[in-house]
Amino acid sequence: MRHVRMTILAALLAGVAAPAFANDAASCATVRYSGPGWTDIAATNGIAAVLFEALGYTPDIATLSVPVGYEALKNGQTDMFLGNWLPAQQKFREDLDANGGIEELVQNLSGAKFTLAVNKPGADAGVMDFADLDAHKDAFDGKIYGIEPGAPANQSIQAMIDADEFGLGDWTLVESGEQAMLAQVGRNETAGTPSVFLAWAPHPMNEAIDITYLSGGDAYFGPDFGGATIHTLARSEWVETCPNAAKFLRQLVFDVPMENILMGKILNDGLAPTEAAVEWIAENPERLGPWLEGVTTLSGEPGLDAVMAAVAE
Known part of the structure; x- marks a missing residue:
């Protein structure tokens, strides 16, 4: 089974052009973000954490209620947030937009x-x-x-x-x-x-x-x-300082069936979010190519190569 996964991953790696060296500042080494304790956000936070770690970054995830989490992002205590549910959290989004300094990187889920x-x-x-x-x-x-x-x-x-x-x-x-x-x-x-x-x-x-x-x-x-969509937000200053990490997040998109499976691993199988993420990634290596295209490790090595090695361990 590992041989099959490695063969698929190697093929993906061969199809991705060698990326430029990362130019993220040293301050980007730790990526700070939060989750409100909801399993869906825990699942996507877990995917991000596993991949960030394989890329040489250190994920620092705080459990914060929705209002506190938005305040932390606005005040620069966190760098990004994967769980901006719209329209349910529209007033928080409007507050961030009015305050300035926050930008949307991607709509990471539709069909919610x-x-x-x-x-x-x-x-x-x-x-x-x-x-x-x-x-x-x-x-x-x-x-x-x-x-x-x-x-x-x-x-x-x-x-x-x-x-x-x-x-x-x-x-x-x-x-x-x-x-x-x-x-x-x-x-x-x-x-x-x-x-x-x-x-x-x-x-x-x-x-x-x-x-x-x-x-x-x-x-x-x-x-x-x-009906809702979910969006990834980040501090504009962080995006400018950490373009490689931000590029990865712009490409990190999910779908409802994927999240159902990930959440089932957490809720029903008792796995930690990062354990569920590692298991899901090993079962679905074809998803790595689009997520990591043009992304490097923090030290400037090909990102997909680094993740391939981490998954194989």
Whole structure:
């Protein structure tokens, strides 16, 4: 199996022109970025970390809530961010744009979605739309399960409750982390109890739970069930100082099936994000060529060659 991977990687390497020597400053050796504790961002952060490390950089990943993470980027405490969900995080993006000094490197994912959903008992009760919820308040115990405090999606839910939209004025938002939310939904699923909760793709929850995404929430989550794109942001000064690292990030794009698999390795198989990334890269070496075209190691050696050697270990 290793021989097959090495043969594919060697072919990829042969097809990529020898890059110019890296001209990243010494200060670029450590790449600082953050994640809010969501598994999808942990997965993509893990891919970036493994590849940065193979290229001779040191990834420094902080776990910060969404608002704190944006402040860290704005204030220069981090260099880049792989998890700018739009439109859910539009107000944070507008704040960064108004402040200046931050630029978008690439849209790294399309086809994502993010809105309220119900489990099978909820769908069986006839809940298909936001407007259906209040008639079944008792079955749902009047609770909407959200993610960590401060998340924009939670703020949207609370705004609905405060405005008594869809008759939800006497409902309660239960804030917790992603894992705690899904654990509760799983317990309710086993007990046959309806749940309404934040759901999104990519995520292996879509395989583990019989999910029905609710229509009718366009005003709060956007059209197409909260259809979203995810973007990579970086400090303009960092991009100028670290063009090689920035080039790599401009080319680092993902897709929903890939992220579902990566997240499953983390959530279901118990792998750390970097372990999941190493395993996925070894299984999908053909993805390395486009990501690393024209990218070098920090010391100026061909980047794909360095990653090939790291994967083979």
